[in-house]
Amino acid sequence: MQDILNIILKFIKWPMALLMVLMFVPVFQSDMTMVCATFTLRFVMTFVVPMVGMIVLWFVIPGLNGSHFAIFEHEFTHMFAALLTFHRPKSMKIEPDKGGSFGYYGEGNWFITLAPYFVPTFPIIMIIFSIIWRWAGESLPELFMPVLGMLFGYHLVSNAMQIHGEQTDFAKAGWLFSALFLPTANLLTFGFVWAFAVRDWTGVTRWWHLIMHELQLFIKHIF
DSSP: OHHHHHHHHHHHHHHHHHHHHHHHHHHHHHHHHHHHHTOOHHHIIIIIHHHHHHHHHHHHSTTOTTSHHHHHHHHHHHHHHHHHTTOOEEEEEEETTTEEEEEESSOOOHHHHHGGGTOOHHHHHHHHHHHHHHHTTOOOOTTHHHHHHHHHHHHHHHHHHHOSTTOHHHHHHOHHHHHHHHHHHHHHHHHHHHHHHHHHHHHHHHHHHHHHHHHHHHHHHHO
C-alpha cells in the first residue's frame, strides 16, 4: 500500500501544483468572504480572541519559538503524514537548540516532507475529537471553541515562522513545487478550520460551494 500511495503522489505532484496555482485566487476570495461574513460577537469572543491571543503570546513568551512543543508539533506532523501514507515511524529527536528530526521506513513522499508547513495537526485532532464526542451523543464542552482557537492561532504563527529559505524540507520536496503548492494549501486548511469553527460540517460545505463558485467565475474570466 505504501508503494502504491508513493506512486500516486509522485504522479499527481505537478498536476497538483498547477491546480493549486489555478485555485489560489478563488480560495483566497472565498476565505476572505467567509471571514468577513462570520464576524459575530459570539464567534469573535469564543474563537477569534483566543486565536489572536495565542499569536500574541508567541511573541511575548521568551523561547516559545523553538521550544520543545514547537519542535514536537513539527515532527509529530511529519509522523502524522507518514502514518497516513503507511510509512512506519523509525525515530524522532527533539533538541530545542538544534531542532528536531523524524525518520521512517520507506521511500517517503512530498506529502510527508511538506505536511508541517500546511497541515494544522492539533486543530484537526480537536475536530476529530468533536466528531467522536457528538457521535457519542454528547454536547461539546464550552471550552472546545476557545481551545480550538488557541491551537489554530498557534498553528498559524508557528507555521509562518518556520517557512523560510533555510528549510531543508523545501529543497527535498523541490523549491518550485513548494512555492507553487504551499500558498493555496495553507489557504485551504485555514478556510477548512475557520468554516468548521463557524458551523461544523454545514459551514465547511458552504465554504466549499463558495470556492467552486469563485473558481467557475475565475475560469470564465481568464478563458
